[in-house]
Amino acid sequence: MKNYESYRVEDFIDDKDFEEWVRGRSSRETFWRSFLQHYPEKREAFHQAEQFIRAATVAPERISEAEIRKEVERFIVATGSSVPNQSPFLSGFRSETSLRLPYGFRWAAGIAALLLAVVGLGWYSIHTNSTPLITRKADGPNHSPDGSANQFVETFNHTKQLLRVVLSDSSEVLLSPKSRLRYPSQFVGNVRKVYLAGQGSFSVKRRKQPFMVYSGETVTKVLGTRFVVSAFDLDKKITVQVLSGKVSVYKANPERTSYNKEVNGLILNANQAAIFEKSDGNLTKTLVANPALVRKSDKEITFVYDDVALSAILRELETSYGIPIQFDEQSFEGCKITAALSSESLYEKLDLLCKAASATYEIIDGQIVLSRKSYR
Template sequence: MKNYAAYLLEDFAGDDDFRDWVHGDRRKEDFWRNFLKQYPEKAEVMQRAEQIIRASHVAEEALRGIEIRREVDRFLETANQAHRSDTSRFHLRRWLAAAAVLLVTLLAGWQLFLRDKNVISKNNNTLLTAPRLVQTANDTEAPIRVALADGSVVVLSPKSSIGYPSEFKGAERKVYLKGEAVFSVTRSSRPFMVCTGDMVTKVLGTRFVVRAFEQDKKISVQVQSGKVSVYSTKQVASANVRERSGVILTANQAAIFEKEQNLVSKTLVANPVPITKDSKVANHEYDEVSLPVILRELEKGYGIAIQFDEESFRKCRITANLSNETLFEKLDLLCKTVSASYEIVDGQITIAGPGCH
């Protein structure tokens, strides 16, 4: 039985079970979660070990595992021949373990530096200066969790990869995504930026989803909470003007970036969810209630602006049970009742109809 409570940095970095968990083995998820709850003082050293492991995991142009193992074995054999004294064997073993981890990290890290000293945007061949990024690729069939140095968490979808610095420095926190990921960003005075080709998503602290696969014609950003700005890097050179040319998103809103047209538009997520725990939004029966009252409750509950002629619909009385329906199902039912219709325009809902007289 391994004594993980006594593990140091080099022990975690060299442990096969820990490395498997870092690389997305879901079978070990419960064990390490429970271990962290029992030994919270190990969180920092485990995070540092995780960064070392991810930095040494390079999917392309990397040293193969067997080659690294041969180098480590050769190093250990040489050291053993030079230190055959029984009295120093215990201390030698610990020194050798630390040196082996260091050797693996240096070998893989050197190739990582050569490969990732610059990140190239394939859409416009623009060099995005980002030296010494840690690259994490999800080659599994399930999402994996990536912890960033600032406390932010990224849930990386299969067939996706992300590049990020081992430590955020300067005025911005910038990462580079290919594929899809859910971001839970720790609030800070330094903006957090997700770069996906020609589109940038900028936030201070929130939860959102970015989908940016290279083969897709569109890039999408869906906001679950907070506020983000989305803009194209191609529009203008001035950063201030560039951001004004983009869109601002809040909860339940989404941005679609058309790669060929270089156009960013705003809409709603496919299935908006309530942003409040108010029971009136999730489960409520209406008995002869004015339609504007119901629409304002939905607007507040989902954080989505609903535009309509309040005077025209004031006399519309609704009797309905809106308990289990989605937002769009509720709108379909309400509009059908009063012979109205709705559409999504610029991330808002617009309702039109003859009203009630």
């Protein structure tokens, strides 16, 4: 059995099962997800190793071995550590014969040294077919798209499964296949920004700094919530679906002046969705395909009714799903329902209620509007 209590960064990196889990291919998903609950003192080493493995999938700039060693030494000196002329760590990275270590550890040491150099000194650059989000200056750090100095990392999901990405603020992203996420190695400043191409399911930790997802021509802004963004390059639409909490969605370059603060955007609550049409730039609000219960209750919600007023049933559905339901109470006065609606989806419940009450419903601006049938 492995002695996880003694694990260091290089041990995690050298652990094949841990590496497979980071890349989304491990059969021990539950074990690694709960690892820090059993070994909380390993949190720093755990997350450092996770970031190293993710960053190692991105091709770095071509830097000579001598430059890498020089920059690693300069970085360590800058942090106050002593660097002997013949550092065993650096020697092991430079030559496989100068320090006799297992192959996996030498690989881990090499990755660690490379990342120390490129992260600490801004020598890490991401190259893709599209315009890069960071640029490399001759003698300066990498800069994010808004001009602030920071180091960006890119993760691309080459697998056929969801890939879990943990950000520096402990927010998590489940990245869908063929999707790409660009994000800073550390969030700094007054805002947390990431850039998505494809689809990602976000669980954002609540912080004072807003969390912003740039996807194509839209921006999704939150403080802390769960939502899904789908923005594949070849799709005609960009969609944002809110699972819990509240988000705002607007165009990436809103037209406004110092005199006009209005932005053409939408506020979405749980079970609501935004659709951005790329062809005409139209942004509309609707509901998710399968609304889920959002009301927390100590007892199970049964949705079983015996001669109950329709208005009371609709109010309970509104509260349980967090979706506004608009209707004219006077039109349905005296309408009572006897039904058991436990296992049906929200839309199936509405279909049954409308059938019993001779009514119809529509989804308008992220709300449900119920009305009596017209028999003209």
